[in-house]
Amino acid sequence: MSPRKIIIDTDPGIDDILALLLALSAKPEEVEILLISLTFGNIEVKSCLRNVVSMFHILEREFQWRREQGRPEGYGTLRASPPVVAVGAEDPLEDQKMLADYFHGTDGLGGIHESHPHLTPKEAWEHLFDPAVDPTGIKPVPTGDSAHQSFIPSNRPAHEEILRVLRENDPDTVTLVAVGPLTNLALASAADPETFLRVKEVVVMGGAVNEPGNVTPAAEFNAYADAVAAARVYALTSPSPRSTLPPCTSLPAYPATLSKQLTLRIFPLDITLKHGVTQGQFRRMISPLLESGSPLAEWVSAFMAHTFRTLERLHPGHVGDVAELSLHDPVCVWYAMTADHAGWKPTPTSPEDIRIETTGQWTRGLCVVDRRSRHPIEAEEESSSDHGLWLSTKAGNRVWRMDSSEVEDTFGDTLLDRIFM
Template identity: 45%
Template sequence: MAKRIIIDTDPGVDDILALLLAFSASSAELEVALISLTFGNIEIKKCLRNAVSVFHVIEKELAHRGEAGKHAFSALKARRPILACGAEGPLDGSKVDAGYFHGFDGLGNVHTKCPHLSADDTYQALFAGEEEAADDDEKLYIPSRQPSHMEILRLLRENEEDSITIVAVGPLTNLALAAAEDLPTFLRAKEVVIMGGAIDEPGNVTPFAEFNVFADPLAAAQLMALTSLDPRRTWPAASPMAPPRRLNKRLTLKIAPLDLTHTQNFTPTAFHAAITPHLQRSSPLAELVSTVVEHTFSTIRELKLARHEATSAEEEMSLHDPVCVWYVLTGGSETWRWQERDVRVETTGQWTRGATVVDRRLVGRVDADVVDKVVVEGEEEEEIAVAAEEQEEPEDDRGGWRAGGNRVGVLERGPDRLLSEELLRRVFSQ
């Protein structure tokens, strides 16, 4: 049976590569039920334009391949995903973006360089107003006027428990809003897989923080707290929301941090060799991918020069977001390695906002906490859990790191084969 997924994204360069990897899966592998948009790399209106333009280019690509008797994107054609807009900013209101890296439009300024690859403005009416938009069977997506977090909850409510995986490759605001709106329904998700954080590597926007977590640290901290049966232990103090008291089910959460995603890259030489044959065949999709990736190579070199760092002709572009889709596609195999760790997020630090914090004094998995040993169903269990909550924090364990905390699966290693080759093979297979 195909794995059913929701992709929560802020369509920038590596986001659209993740989308293309998902859409190019076979209908037996994946079913993309929803594309949920969030602010992040760029503002939400530009995210919507980019997402609709990706569908527009895929339509052109299907026509292009159809002329040659080729077929592609069976998962996308088998079931059109819903497309919905979500959060316009983080929970704490302090919006940031990454236009300096992804371009002012989020896709390497492709809408200016290649206007024929942009969707016309008629799509805007499909997402405006309160009533549901009329569906157009000819489009590769179903427009929704409901907020993303409400569409997430609707799908989780209407499908069997543990049947939908959420892949989040942007700031986690939509997911935090969904959990706040209806936590029992949100916990029906089989798993949440996020691209975010930096464990043993420096951050990419500050010395400590990776962008997606930095863009909304409160949302990330609240989600990670839901991996404990007692979220109060690690709930961010800065949150205006009261934490849930106790959970009957923990959120199953895995993260692909920079430590992992930096190991999967495009290099200019390999990318050019792979994309050139498709450009020579006038592939619209190859033109889109080439434009945004070439912009990224150029931006990486320019940023390094501005920082007086050494540069080379082989500057690598990391495939951060596609790693999460790759995990969903191949995660059932034994080639993935991950470790459960107590990962927490700093939400208020002047210099450490968005840092993903682990206890480096401890080696390997932390001790199981008292509450996680208890199935909260009967009076006896509840009394035990309450007793655990009322225990004073030991003076030598401030923050309760030894007593228990979050249970986040940190992805450490994937298949030995290169994602860069796998991605291009799948997307451009003839």
């Protein structure tokens, strides 16, 4: 069986780094990571780049340590095909920017670059991602004392790299996993909707339907951070995208007709909160590795210590070994790696007409679902009894909402085993 081809659009971020490590630690026959595209979100996009480069730097040190210890290197996917890394959106399309540094720290990893400078590379090669310096596209990192060959930088914007990957691969063969704000995806789909629709499916960590939000009472962070971008991507699931397209001055409307509808699979807080790792689980895995001198264990332990302290502060009573980090982003990557497993279950009502609120004073980023019990109608125009075409069989979004998995009780251990063993 051929490996699953994936793009990961991300804003690293603590659980984003765990998600990337999970993907990179796969076997080459399981998954091929074609692109890591970066967006603002948890932190500024330049800090996201610094964290990704640091991750690859630490992995190189980890591989050397494992060889010296006589341990298998692992991370076969990374060794088989280093991914392209591209820098994307710095700001949301229309909204005021909000970051999640209150949770992740100003650098996205709990201040690790200041507290553990020996774990941070001196060079982030930012010039290799700058089109003003060199417009030639993607290229290998130059060799040198601090350089490595674990990634290929691109100086094209991330949304252009997304489109390039989709053009260069057969239709319906690439899964796009989006675990940050959807700005890069909105830019790509606006620039070339038909190429964007070559994607097999888009897997989104975002939204909250029956759970309260985690950044406002109504909204999950990724949906809130760029609600207009999320609404535009969701609109591509509709038989009539213009029926749910939000107002947007920065991007054009989609064409009146498109060749197909987007397959969009969302992992809202309703399912991601069921997948976590406790401080006790993490401590039991990491302690012997720290004693043995694992660079990866030292690096991850440093930012996870910040994470668990923050969780204890935000959730009184959840302290010590029972403090739990929800693995929002890793569970989406795990789905992309194991999508054929029978344990993944969407809601019985999927696909659902889920829309993202973009203009509400208190409800920006809210997942709006029509909970009325009324008969659908064959309407193409709004009526006085159906403002917004919620009942129309020819309009509205068609979103697959994931509801459960077979790894809800074991995913924390699965994640740690994959990353560290």
